[in-house]
Amino acid sequence: MSRPIPAPVGAHYGLRDWLSQRVTAIVMIVYTVLFLGYVLWNGGLDYTVWKALFAGNAFRLATFVMMVGLLWHAWVGVRNILMDYAKPMSLRLALQIAVICLLVGYAGWTVQVLWGGP
Amino acid sequence: MAAADREVARPRPVYLNLIAIRLPMPALVSILHRITGALLFLVGIPLLLWFIQRSLASPDAFEAAMLPLRTPFGKLVLFGLLWGYLFHLLAGLRHLALDLHIGITLAPARSSAAALLVLSVLLAIAIAARLW
Numbered sequence: 001m002s003r004p005i006p007a008p009v010g011a012h013y014g015l016r017d018w019l020s021q022r023v024t025a026i027v028m029i030v031y032t033v034l035f036l037g038y039v040l041w042n043g044g045l046d047y048t049v050w051k052a053l054f055a056g057n058a059f060r061l062a063t064f065v066m067m068v069g070l071l072w073h074a075w076v077g078v079r080n081i082l083m084d085y086a087k088p089m090s091l092r093l094a095l096q097i098a099v100i101c102l103l104v105g106y107a108g109w110t111v112q113v114l115w116g117g118p
Numbered sequence: 119m120a121a122a123d124r125e126v127a128r129p130r131p132v133y134l135n136l137i138a139i140r141l142p143m144p145a146l147v148s149i150l151h152r153i154t155g156a157l158l159f160l161v162g163i164p165l166l167l168w169f170i171q172r173s174l175a176s177p178d179a180f181e182a183a184m185l186p187l188r189t190p191f192g193k194l195v196l197f198g199l200l201w202g203y204l205f206h207l208l209a210g211l212r213h214l215a216l217d218l219h220i221g222i223t224l225a226p227a228r229s230s231a232a233a234l235l236v237l238s239v240l241l242a243i244a245i246a247a248r249l250w
Contacts, residue, residue: 025214036245050174074155074158074159078159081156106167112171113167
């Protein structure tokens with residue numbers, strides 16, 4: 001005998017967001033440790049080291065993956081903050097739209113920084 | 119008798135003076151996790167992208183982009199963001215530990231929250247000292 005299926009309730013993104021917040025955090029932590037290790041190993045940064053680092057395609061792609069994780073993480077976090085403090089629906093929607101625009105802008109800027117160089 | 123039907127002996131005080139509320143240590147870490155996250159989103163990401171973009175243009179532009187970091191105000195801003203990032207990262211790790219049911223009773227939750235505050239400051243000082 002099968003158990004009755006519970007009535008679907010809620011917005012259904014809770015578990016997905018809970019998990020993606022943690023997965024993106026771990027991606028950023030790995031990137032941070034490797035990056036800090038590289039910088040401290042080189043005893044700081046000068047232009048030659050810095051330029052060579054960003055010239056490598058693997059580093060560019062890794063940075064892009066980290067930034068996508070960061071922007072996703074920021075969306076989940078900021079949306080949670082807005083859900084707690086911005087109670088009127090019109091205000092919340094307006095702020096969420098502003099945040100999404102900002103995040104998409106950051107993403108475009110990231111591509112520009114990584115692949116738009118001279 | 120349902121809880122709502124019971125007569126309240128005294129009206130409960132609504133006490134939401136943010137300045138007078140003394141937050142327990144885990145609550146302080148929780149709200150700082152939020153505040154640092156919001157600041158990293160609003161200030162950290164654009165400053166980071168701006169710095170990388172400027173600094174990669176040419177050796178002169180690299181020096182020019184580094185210049186604000188050598189002023190006391192620039193160092194203060196960078197130190198603040200560095201601490202904010204480290205605090206947010208460590209608070210996230212603490213969160214992951216709590217998810218795994220590590221340190222969820224009151225005493226370890228309090229001491230890990232206090233350790234987190236101290237450790238984030240020490241780590242920020244250590245990295246700043248190495249960079250300058």
